[in-house]
Amino acid sequence: MRTSWVPRWLWKIDLKYNWKYERAYRLIHELAEKLVEEEQNKQSAIEDEQPKNLIVSLVSSLNEEVNDEHAASGLTLSEIFDEVLAMIVAGYETTSIALLWFIFFSTTRDTIVDDAKIHRGQTVFIAIHNINTDARYWHHAEPRPFVPERLLAEDQNHHPLTMIPFGGGHRACIGQELAWLELKMIIV
Numbered sequence: 695m696r697t698s699w700v701p702r703w704l705w706k707i708d709l710k711y712n713w714k715y716e717r718a719y720r721l722i723h724e725l726a727e728k729l730v731e732e733e734q735n736k737q738s739a740i741e742d743e744q745p746k747n748l749i750v751s752l753v754s755s756l757n758e759e760v761n762d763e764h765a766a767s768g769l770t771l772s773e774i775f776d777e778v779l780a781m782i783v784a785g786y787e788t789t790s791i792a793l794l795w796f797i798f799f800s801t802t803r804d805t806i807v808d809d810a811k812i813h814r815g816q817t818v819f820i821a822i823h824n825i826n827t828d829a830r831y832w833h834h835a836e837p838r839p840f841v842p843e844r845l846l847a848e849d850q851n852h853h854p855l856t857m858i859p860f861g862g863g864h865r866a867c868i869g870q871e872l873a874w875l876e877l878k879m880i881i882v
Contacts, residue, residue, distance in 0.1 A: 726778040730756075730771070752777055822858060831856040842881075 733753040752774045769777070804813050812818055827837045831853055860867035867873070 722779060722782060723775065726775045726782065729778055730774055748781065749778060825855075826857050826859065828856070 729749060730753055733749055734756075737750070737753055752769060755769045756771060756774055802814060804811065806812070829837050831837075833852075855862045858866075860870040860873065
């Protein structure tokens with residue numbers, strides 16, 4: 695399970711970093727095994743289908759090797775795990791580096807976002823109160839006053855990003871549901 699690029703003598707040194715690395719590597723390897731195993735199970739149920747992504751292609755290459763004893767082509771299970779691990783790490787690394795440069799570039803130059811010019815060094819913030827009380831998104835005649843009943847009546851099915859006290863999307867506060875529960879218990 696150890697990678698070949700690390701000298702053998704270095705693994706014998708008992709460092710705190712060593713066990714953390716081993717644990718992280720084991721977790722990633724288990725994830726790769728799970729992905730490959732799930733795909734193998736899917737492929738055993740469905741035959742003669744064109745590969746839809748790279749993992750399907752890799753696993754079908756393994757299946758061909760298993761089915762044909764004399765096949766020189768195809769990947770071993772170990773090679774497939776290495777490829778899946780490379781995809782996981784490469785996907786994270788390339789995205790984070792691209793975002794790093796994008797943020798650096800965007801914050802060191804003047805830019806335009808939705809027809810609004812933002813100058814270098816200018817502070818930008820989201821006016822959450824203005825979003826939460828914007829009349830364009832609420833059916834109620836007066837969106838500014840605090841009227842909790844409106845969420846039970848005509849505005850019950852409002853757009854999910856119309857009311858964002860906890861942020862929105864996949865970056866929303868992870869304690870949002872607990873906070874709503876606490877508020878309901880105390881207020882009601």
